[in-house]
Amino acid sequence: MHIVADENIPLLDEFFAGLGSITRLPGRAIDRAALRQADALLVRSVTRVDQALLRDTPVRFVGTCTIGTDHLDLDGLRGSGVSLASAPGCNARGVVEYVLSCLLTLAERRATDWRQQRVGIVGVGEVGTRLVRVLATLGVECLLCDPPRAARGETGFVGLDELIAQADVISLHVPLSREGAHPTWHLFDQARLQALRPNAWLINSSRGPVIDNAALEQVMTERQDLALALDVWEHEPWVARSLAARCELATPHIAGYSLDGKLRGTEQIYQAFCRFLGIDPELSLEQLAPQDGLAELQLSATTPTDWMLSRALRWVYDVRDDDARFRRMLAEAVDDAALRAGFDRLRKDYPLRRECAHLRLSADAGLSAELARLFSELGFSV
Ligand SMILES: NC(=O)C1=CN([C@@H]2O[C@H](COP(=O)(O)OP(=O)(O)OC[C@H]3O[C@@H](n4cnc5c(N)ncnc54)[C@H](O)[C@@H]3O)[C@@H](O)[C@H]2O)C=CC1
Numbered sequence: 001m002h003i004v005a006d007e008n009i010p011l012l013d014e015f016f017a018g019l020g021s022i023t024r025l026p027g028r029a030i031d032r033a034a035l036r037q038a039d040a041l042l043v044r045s046v047t048r049v050d051q052a053l054l055r056d057t058p059v060r061f062v063g064t065c066t067i068g069t070d071h072l073d074l075d076g077l078r079g080s081g082v083s084l085a086s087a088p089g090c091n092a093r094g095v096v097e098y099v100l101s102c103l104l105t106l107a108e109r110r111a112t113d114w115r116q117q118r119v120g121i122v123g124v125g126e127v128g129t130r131l132v133r134v135l136a137t138l139g140v141e142c143l144l145c146d147p148p149r150a151a152r153g154e155t156g157f158v159g160l161d162e163l164i165a166q167a168d169v170i171s172l173h174v175p176l177s178r179e180g181a182h183p184t185w186h187l188f189d190q191a192r193l194q195a196l197r198p199n200a201w202l203i204n205s206s207r208g209p210v211i212d213n214a215a216l217e218q219v220m221t222e223r224q225d226l227a228l229a230l231d232v233w234e235h236e237p238w239v240a241r242s243l244a245a246r247c248e249l250a251t252p253h254i255a256g257y258s259l260d261g262k263l264r265g266t267e268q269i270y271q272a273f274c275r276f277l278g279i280d281p282e283l284s285l286e287q288l289a290p291q292d293g294l295a296e297l298q299l300s301a302t303t304p305t306d307w308m309l310s311r312a313l314r315w316v317y318d319v320r321d322d323d324a325r326f327r328r329m330l331a332e333a334v335d336d337a338a339l340r341a342g343f344d345r346l347r348k349d350y351p352l353r354r355e356c357a358h359l360r361l362s363a364d365a366g367l368s369a370e371l372a373r374l375f376s377e378l379g380f381s382v
């Protein structure tokens with residue numbers, strides 16, 4: 001059994017070495033020649049996998065250690081008898097922590113209470129559902145838009161145009177799709193962008209082309225009132241510098257980049273590969289994940305709840321650090337080739353980031369029962 005894999009998949013050896021020999025390659029360098037002897041292909045989101053890539057290769061299993069599958073030609077590959085697997089929900093917590101950090105930061109810069117904003121969530125699947133749950137715990141009003149779920153008879157959703165008319169903040173969590181009943185490619189076009197409420201905040205951590213980036217730049221030029229946080233870009237790894245300059249927060253597709261999320265992605269694909277091979281999985285993250293214990297943050301019991309909350313959330317993840325690194329890279333990149341390489345380098349060399357479950361909160365005089373409940377509902381260890 002020979003496996004070709006994206007070199008950015010963590011715990012590759014630990015999970016897969018017992019199942020076959022492994023060749024690691026940069027995800028963007030995986031081509032047909034590299035797959036000549038490969039039975040299985042393990043990717044993340046940057047390798048376009050279609051029939052042309054797999055033609056005349058022995059590949060029979062393709063696994064992507066990511067939530068998104070828009071880089072896989074699902075229909076074409078299914079038709080060719082290749083077994084496909086993805087990692088639903090693996091890094092949803094990281095994305096939610098990214099969105100919370102954006103909300104905190106944008107509110108702080110406007111001296112606004114972010115918990116008073118009405119948040120519109122477009123796409124209410126793994127990420128959107130988790131985000132709603134956390135925001136509801138914090139008392140934030142949410143509007144939800146998910147036409148595929150509404151079409152299945154589920155309730156509690158509004159139409160996209162109604163959401164745009166009513167939401168102070170909009171956060172996008174849809175898959176990228178060009179076809180089907182509810183395509184999302186350029187879901188936010190010029191008209192919808194112009195319809196955003198005065199002073200609206202728009203956060204995109206789904207996929208770049210869900211927003212028409214050229215229209216977005218034009219609308220941002222015309223409207224100084226909007227605030228924009230972009231983690232994903234229409235032509236990654238290339239980024240329109242002029243659009244980045246108009247963002248209040250700009251990051252290189254790292255919203256879900258907690259170590260925990262990446263490791264879960266690898267484990268989910270290991271399990272799918274074992275099913276494909278007809279064997280029982282012998283390994284688990286519990287055995288293989290780094291056992292580094294919980295980090296501790298001690299808060300002062302006398303400080304106001306909102307202050308404790310922002311301190312704890314920022315301690316887990318602070319989007320300002322990623323924004324600063326991204327802008328430094330943009331400033332230093334001398335041409336488009338350097339920009340593309342810089343985008344990928346920031347992702348390859350991403351600093352260690354753990355999710356809030358790995359952080360224990362305590363207070364000098366003990367956390368009140370109410371705060372302990374709030375923090376544990378948010379996913380912290382208390
Ligand atoms: N920036 C990052 O680091 C990451 C980005 N992502 C992106 O986020 C996307 C969402 O992730 P999950 O919530 O886990 O996916 P999911 O598949 O669990 O949920 C997506 C939801 O969007 C809904 N949807 C589909 N078309 C829609 C439309 N036209 N309008 C409104 N809703 C629509 C679906 O019905 C579903 O409920 C992924 O497909 C991926 O592209 C995911 C992880 C990390």
Ligand SMILES: O=C(O)C(=O)[C@H](O)COP(=O)(O)O
Pocket residue numbers: 008044045046065066067068069091253256257347
């Ligand atoms: O899971 C997804 O979907 C994502 O967008 C991943 O966070 C992307 O990670 P990379 O494939 O870009 O490492």
